[in-house]
Amino acid sequence: MGGHQWLGRHRRLWLHLARARPQPQPWLLPGPAEDTRVAAAPAAYAAAPPARAPPLGSAAAGPELPPSRSTERTPGAGKAQQGLKERYRVGSLLGRGGFGSVWAATRLSDGAPPAAALGLQVVIKMVPRSRVRHWDELPDGTSAPLEIVLLDKVSTGFPGVIRLLEWLELPNSIVMVQEHPERCQDLHHFIRAWGFRSEEVARELFRQVLEAVRHCTSCGVLHRDIKPENIPVDLVATGQAKLIDFGCGTYLQVTAYTHFAGTQSYSPPEWTKFGWYYGKPATIWSLGILLHQMVCGEHPFRRGQNISWDHQLSLPQRLSQGAQIHLIRWCLSMLDMERSSLEDLISDPWMQNIHQP
Known part of the structure; x- marks a missing residue:
């Protein structure tokens, strides 16, 4: 179901949230360093970019981005023959860390008349080449960082995944230009501001998150860092959620992984105990944590807590049996073979009970 279709069925609910919502906050970077084994390259975006921003390269703006060769991977994204300075006006710094830096920006030109993309809000993500651990080839044979190759596979023609508009390679860094959902707030801030949400919301x-994950796996891509910070939601126009930040992603494989990338507090118990995990059951575990955060307002396991194999998950009595037993407990089964499949989750009766206004 498309975003506008979804809005038609739930307009009153989301308009109520939009009127009462707190002021949008910038999307945060991941938590403390001890919470990650391999730090993601987070696409941290501002919830509300400034109306006017200084020209790219000015003293008040962001980094100097000289004209350079560029390769656009998304059809219709523009010719990319001009330098970034001619095509984008950079605004505020949204995040900086070991992964690099992320800037809000406005598209000034798409490089071809008519300039249909004028005024498009984007983010410009700059990653030092030294931080790019894995490279692969795009369909045309171009060598590119794995994050870009994965985005090329999943971000075209599907609204639930952030769209890569273009990318280019500079001598010391990789630059990615991605769409910037307007008037949005990531689920981390959404949960912090509101606490737990109704089961309907x-x-x-x-x-929507399940559909995005299913789309990625159908393309052979494993995200590996599903968490509230990586899921912005348009709270006003469409209610569309998007999956962002594929910096920890990899190819989906049937054999076990022996290297962890992502946020440690979302890693499955088999990784902690044995040092291996399978992609699909590990994804279901992180989805169970996400759902728990949505309906309970907090992570189910305290930071630093060792999860024992006989661990009994405590859930509020107010939750329905569907949310309590068939989903959260199912996703957070200690044995990976006992967890639900993605298709089981999507077809679960609780998931099918979509509110009809």
Whole structure:
């Protein structure tokens, strides 16, 4: 179901949220360093970019981005023959860390008349080449960082995944230009501001995340860092949730992984105990944590807590049996073979009980 179709069925619910919502906050970077084994390259975006921003390269603006060769991977994204200075006006710094830096920007020209993309809000993500650990080839044979190759596979023609508009390679860094959903707030801030959400709201958002994950796996891509910070939601126009930041992603494989990338507090118990995990069950575990955060307002396991194999998950009595037993407990089964499949989650009766206004 498309975003506008979804809005038609849930307009009153989302308009109520939009009127009462707190002021949008910038999307945060991941938590403390001890919470990650391999730090993601987070696409941290501002919820509300400034109306006017200084020209790229000015003293008040962001980094100097000289004209350079560029390769656009998304059809219709523009010719990319001009330098970034001619095509983008950079605004505020949204995040900086070991991964590099992320800047808000406005597209000034798409390089071809008519300039249909004028005024498009984007983010410019700059990653030092030294931080790029894995490279692969795009369909045309171009060598590119794995994050870009994965985005090329999943971000075209599907609204639930952030869209890569273009990328280019500079001598010391990789630059990615991605779409910037307007008037959005990531689920991390959404949960912090509101606490737990009603099962109706959680169900709609969770359904969209499941569809995005299913799309990625159907393309042979494993995200590996599903968490609230990586899921912005348009709270006003469409109610669309998007999956962002494929910096920890890899190819989906049937054999076990022996290297972890992502946020440690979302890693499955088999990784902690044995040092291996399978992609699909590990994804279901992180989805169970996400759903728990949505309906309970907090992570189910305290930071630093060792999860024992006989661990009994405590859930509020107010939750329905569907949310309690068939989903959260199912996703957070200690044995990976006992966890639900993605298709089981999507077809679960609780997920199918979509509110009809």
